[in-house]
Amino acid sequence: xxxxxxxxxxxxRDALRRFFGDKSSGAEVRRLMETAxxxxxxxxxxxxxxxxxxxxxxxxxxxxxxxxxxxVSIIMxxxxxxxxxxPYLSGLVAAAxxxxxxxxxxxxxxxxxxxEGTIATLAWSEGESWDxxxxxxxARRDGDGWVLDGTKSYVxxxxxxxxxxxxxxxxxxxALFAVDGEAAGLTRTAxxxxxxxxxxxxxxxxxxPARPIDAAAGPVLxxxxxxxAVALAAEQLGGAERALEMTVGYIKVxxxxxxxxxxxxxxxxRCADMFVLVESARSAVLQAAYVADERxxxxxxxxxxxxxxxxxxxxxxxxxxxxxxxxxGFTWEHDAHLYFKRARSSQELFGPPARHRARLADxxxx
Numbered sequence: 001x002x003x004x005x006x007x008x009x010x011x012x013r014d015a016l017r018r019f020f021g022d023k024s025s026g027a028e029v030r031r032l033m034e035t036a037x038x039x040x041x042x043x044x045x046x047x048x049x050x051x052x053x054x055x056x057x058x059x060x061x062x063x064x065x066x067x068x069x070x071x072v073s074i075i076m077x078x079x080x081x082x083x084x085x086x087p088y089l090s091g092l093v094a095a096a097x098x099x100x101x102x103x104x105x106x107x108x109x110x111x112x113x114x115x116e117g118t119i120a121t122l123a124w125s126e127g128e129s130w131d132x133x134x135x136x137x138x139a140r141r142d143g144d145g146w147v148l149d150g151t152k153s154y155v156x157x158x159x160x161x162x163x164x165x166x167x168x169x170x171x172x173x174x175a176l177f178a179v180d181g182e183a184a185g186l187t188r189t190a191x192x193x194x195x196x197x198x199x200x201x202x203x204x205x206x207x208x209p210a211r212p213i214d215a216a217a218g219p220v221l222x223x224x225x226x227x228x229a230v231a232l233a234a235e236q237l238g239g240a241e242r243a244l245e246m247t248v249g250y251i252k253v254x255x256x257x258x259x260x261x262x263x264x265x266x267x268x269x270r271c272a273d274m275f276v277l278v279e280s281a282r283s284a285v286l287q288a289a290y291v292a293d294e295r296x297x298x299x300x301x302x303x304x305x306x307x308x309x310x311x312x313x314x315x316x317x318x319x320x321x322x323x324x325x326x327x328x329g330f331t332w333e334h335d336a337h338l339y340f341k342r343a344r345s346s347q348e349l350f351g352p353p354a355r356h357r358a359r360l361a362d363x364x365x366x
Contacts, residue, residue, distance in 0.1 A: 002060065005286075007076075013074050020082035026335045029197060032085040035301065036190065037160055038199035039086045048117035054088070055115035063112030069227070069292035072286055073234035078175045080238025083338045085197050087119045090156035092231055094120035094165050097224035101176055101214040110163060110178065114188065119181075120163040120225055123152040123203055130154075130351040132221050137168040139175060146212055147185070148177060148205040154349075158201030159190045166203075166210065167221050177210035177248055184209065195345035197338065214217040226299045228350050229307035236314035236346055237281045243314075243321040243339045244274050250325055267324065274320055277313040284309045301363045308356035311347040318343035 005013075023043050032038060033208040046051045057063025057072045072092065079088065095114050098107055114120050126134055126190045137150030148168055158164065164186075179186065185208035214220050248271060251262035261267050288306040291298045318340040322329040329336045347353060 005070075009071060009074055012071060014080060015051070016075060016078040017081070019046075020078055020084055024084045029085055029338060030084050033196040034078045038197075039158070039160075044086055044119075045117060047088070048115075054091060054117050057092060058111050058115045059099070062107055063115045065115075067242040069230055071078060072231060073289040075097075075303035076231045076234035077089040077241070077285070080235035080342075081242040083197050083239070083335075083342055086119070087160065087199075089228070089231055089235070090121040090158075090161065091119060093156070093224050093228045094122045094163065095228035097112060097165050097176065097220055098120050098213070100220040100223040102216070104215045106178065106211070106213045113163070118163055118224040119157060120165065121155055121157050121161040122165045122167070123155040123158060124167040126150070127153060128153075130355070131250070132167070132174070132218070132225075135167060135169065135174060137166070137205070139168040139170045139177060139212075142207070142209075146210045147207045148179065149207060150205055152191045152203045152205075154200045155203050157199055157202050159188050159199060164203065165213070165314035166205070167217050168210075170212075170215055170217075172215060174217040174221065175212060176214040176220055178213055179205075179210050180209060191285050193345065195341045197342060198345065198349075215293045220260070220301070225350060226303040227292065229303040229356065230285070230292055230299075232346060232350060233281070233288060233303075233306035233310035234285045236310040236343065237278070237347075239342055240274075240278050240281060240310075240314040240317040243336070243343075244278050244318050246336065246339075247271065247274065247321045247324050254326070260276065261324075270320060274317050277317055278322050280318050281310045282315040301360055304356040304360040304363065307350065308353040308360065311356075315347050 032040060052065055053075055055064040056075060060066040091114055093113060098111055111138050124132060124135060126136060137148065137152065139146050139148050148166060152166065153221045162181045164181055166177045166179055167174055168177060185206040187204040189202045191202055193200055251267055252260055284306040288302040291302040321336050322340055325334065325336050328334050
């Protein structure tokens with residue numbers, strides 16, 4: 001298997017690191033956290049027009065760049081390093097659902113707009129559960145069309161999305177529908193979150209007009225969630241990588257008893273453990289991204305493994321970052337808390353590690 005990163009991919013990484021380093025400083029992240037939208041529209045336009053990031057994973061026939069998950073994982077990793085505030089992950093998951101659907105007309109109409117920067121999201125979770133089996137929201141016929149009734153929770157960027165893909169119970173099981181963000185009967189409420197850099201919303205549908213896209217959305221949703229798991233694992237890897245760098249930089253200059261604390265054996269051992277977690281997470285992400293592009297039949301297991309491992313690894317590294325920065329690490333002024341809160345909330349996003357470990361066990365027959 002060719003898991004090594006190519007020269008072109010490294011060039012992409014370098015360009016992204018420069019861009020996000022300039023656009024997503026700690027001060028800028030804090031500013032965007034406090035805004036209702038949660039992102040900078042000007043930067044979002046640059047991501048689409050200057051870098052073409054929103055088009056990266058969309059095939060060329062639908063107006064995209066035609067790249068795969070290996071390139072997307074690099075994007076997500078660099079966004080995780082900089083704690084970027086942008087509705088990128090939500091659009092990526094929505095595009096994955098559209099690509100897995102059977103409606104060619106919907107693909108031809110909606111995917112080009114996502115590639116150009118239209119904010120899109122996928123809404124499926126209800127109540128406190130991320131399990132697709134718990135979906136109870138209903139779709140019903142209304143004359144020649146369809147309407148939706150019910151509530152979706154924890155919808156990524158649902159408060160600002162112009163296109164909302166909704167999974168609901170249709171006439172023959174789970175079905176996929178497209179809803180305009182300004183549709184009648186749709187109420188959108190931003191939710192309070194631990195990680196203020198990632199916005200979630202509750203969407204309430206009351207006879208809301210919807211366009212049917214796929215009447216058999218079970219496999220569509222499963223694929224989209226696998227893509228979401230790999231992408232989030234890559235973001236977690238980037239955050240853990242940066243947190244480790246911050247920690248190593250700090251222990252080299254912080255002194256106690258006349259010595260840099262990095263010279264103490266106990267600190268060295270803890271940093272070594274953090275390094276192992278980061279590099280193991282890197283292996284899991286590289287494998288999952290490769291499988292997504294080259295062996296899609298193996299994606300469910302690879303995605304579950306990556307999400308489960310990277311969720312715990314990122315959180316452990318972020319927690320150690322807080323501890324080894326000492327008193328300054330606990331303050332609001334230090335960036336360590338941004339990585340810690342992102343790590344903790346990402347553990348639960350798309351389902352906690354335990355759920356993905358159980359899914360992996362089922363897939364491999366344990």
